[in-house]
Amino acid sequence: MAAQSQPQKSTYDVIVIGAGIQGSFTAYHLAQRHKDTLLLEQFLLPHSRGSSHGQSRIIRSAYAQEYYSRMMPDSFRLWQQLEAETGTTLYRQTGLVLLGPPGEPELEACRKNLGVDEVLDAAALAQRFPGFRLQAGQVAVLDSTAGVLFADRALRAVQEVFRRHGGTLRDGEKVLRIEPGATVTVTTTAGVYKAPRLIITAGAWTGAFVEQLGLHLPLQPLRIDVCYWREKQPGSAGLGSVSPCFLTLGLSQAPHGIYGLPSIEYPGLMKVCHHHGSPIDPEKRDQVPSSAPRPDITVLSSFISSYLPGLETQPAVMETCLYTNTPDEDFILDRHPKFSNIVIGAGFSGHGFKLAPVVGKLLCQLSLGEEPSYNMAHFAITRFPGVLGAAQ
Ligand SMILES: Cc1cc2nc3c(=O)[nH]c(=O)nc-3n(C[C@H](O)[C@H](O)[C@H](O)COP(=O)(O)OP(=O)(O)OC[C@H]3O[C@@H](n4cnc5c(N)ncnc54)[C@H](O)[C@@H]3O)c2cc1C
Ligand SMILES: O=C(O)[C@@H]1CCCCN1
CATH class of the missing domain: 3.50.50.60 (FAD/NAD(P)-binding domain)
Known part of the structure; x- marks a missing residue:
């Protein structure tokens, strides 16, 4: 019937x-x-x-603006509530290191809002997280609340x-x-x-x-290259699933910031991206020719060779995503x-x-x-x- x-x-x-x-x-x-x-x-x-x-996003309490960091306890609580309602794991706590020059205003504001006193120098960071190489004089601040959301x-x-x-x-x-x-x-x-x-x-x-x-x-919509970078020797880069996320602040070679997440979604591949992209009309994003120059990849390759020497300097996987920026x-x-x-x-x-x-x-x-x-x-x-x- x-x-x-x-x-x-x-x-x-x-x-x-x-x-x-x-x-x-x-x-x-x-x-x-x-x-x-x-x-x-x-x-x-x-x-x-x-x-x-995509499979992952950073969650962190570290914000330079207090009006975001103040929302984070509520946000963590609501994420946990969703986990309980659905019986799924949505978050893995990995910690996050903020990397930058000492005294950099955003870095300092994050440290203050986190209530963290400790600042790690290059040697202390390398000892704790062997995959990372800070440049002379740079420092790291650890947000231990941070981690990865399974998007x-x-x-x-x-x-x-x-x-x-x-x-x-x-x-x-x-x-x-x-x-x-x-x-x-x-x-x-x-x-x-x-x-x-x-x-x-x-x-x-x-x-x-x-x-x-x-x-x-x-x-302003921006097209973002989402890049994954292979470990030179599988398992040896110290950047595996137990290492922290990171975010740079105030680096002259990447003023918009570079960020990364440990190898969680694709084993042996670390996600490292530029917090910036090219203006795009979302209706026309697929019309970008594959031969178009990729300035973001150049910035990332150079960053990786200095700061993450255990990774290859050409991306192994590239995906795309859209930001929508306000001024x-x-x-x-x-x-x-x-x-x-x-x-x-x-x-x-x-x-x-x-x-x-x-x-x-x-x-x-x-x-x-x-x-x-x-x-x-x-x-x-x-x-x-x-x-x-x-x-x-
Ligand atoms: C590469 C990348 C990395 C990021 N990393 C982080 C991170 O680490 N941590 C973090 O907190 N955030 C991160 N973000 C930001 C975060 O992912 C975005 O802020 C968030 O996903 C925005 O969600 P949205 O719902 O506004 O947009 P969308 O997910 O794009 O949702 C909008 C929806 O509206 C639909 N739509 C549009 N027009 C119409 C219409 N006329 N009729 C019906 N439907 C319509 C679209 O199809 C779309 O599904 C990242 C973003 C990108 C791209
Ligand atoms: O919201 C975040 O934590 C990250 C910071 C770096 C860029 C992508 N989004």
Whole structure:
């Protein structure tokens, strides 16, 4: 007997656009608060076209800005809660060393916010973590809380709990149009939905997407080369799965920073990347010719030969990912200045994964009209002039 097709439900309490880690955690909090939530994703899940794919991300308490480091205990607690809810391991504590010149202001601010007194010199670092070679006079600060989040697994877990709490996730469905109003109408490639509240977490697509709402956000998508480097002698580089993550600050050869994670996902291969990339339109990212120059690889090769001599100096595996940067590299977490029932979460500037549980909570609070748990001044849309263009 042919199954009778159910008419598609079209009205929800809240609609969330974009099922990366930020939209998924936002939807998770809403569903846990018993809000009937629709989460829309343009691609079939899982996908590797945005910013949340791949196997690993750094989580650390070390932040120069106190307003991020203050959120980290909450974030660690919420990650643990997700682990318990799904019975999966999402985090491995490895520690992280911050490397840089002594007295470098960001390094000092991180050390202060961590409450750490100890600074390791080159000899002390090499003794503790034999794979690393600091240059003369440079120092390292250890964040022992830090580690690796298993990113793909985390995204799956948060979406699973969202669904378990009654949430609806529709993938392969791109949002084409938004009509603001007391009830917001959302038109996708497959249907029309309505809700009194909308949240936009569309990653690198956000800037172009919110233009239809008269909003000009200074968001710059960047294409990032994600590189893995092979140990010269398998197992001998001292950079295996028990070594720490690292992050450089204030190195003249890489002012944006270089970071690395131990060989966890691919045995014998360490992930070392430049915290920077080339401006890109997310719709055209695959049109970059493979012969295009790769300045980031040059920076990384030179760094590896000095600081990580146990690794080969050409990458063994290369993947790509997208950052969406704001001019100050702080997030945007705010209501639309004209349509207060539309909330935007964007501009995570290459450091948003670890904080996604807290970002999701804040976007949920903003959407429900509640007092956010943290001071939101650093994340306000109005810190940027001219966002409403001539209509302002
Ligand atoms: C190489 C790399 C390394 C990183 N390392 C770290 C790290 O170590 N630690 C850390 O904390 N953070 C890190 N980050 C940052 C972190 O991964 C991002 O901040 C985070 O993934 C951003 O998530 P998002 O949900 O905003 O974006 P996305 O994951 O891109 O999600 C947005 C989603 O919206 C969908 N979408 C867009 N438009 C539409 C539409 N019209 N209709 C429907 N769906 C739509 C997209 O398809 C996408 O799935 C890193 C990022 C990269 C790229
Ligand atoms: O958020 C982080 O911890 C890292 C720092 C280095 C760049 C990538 N993101």
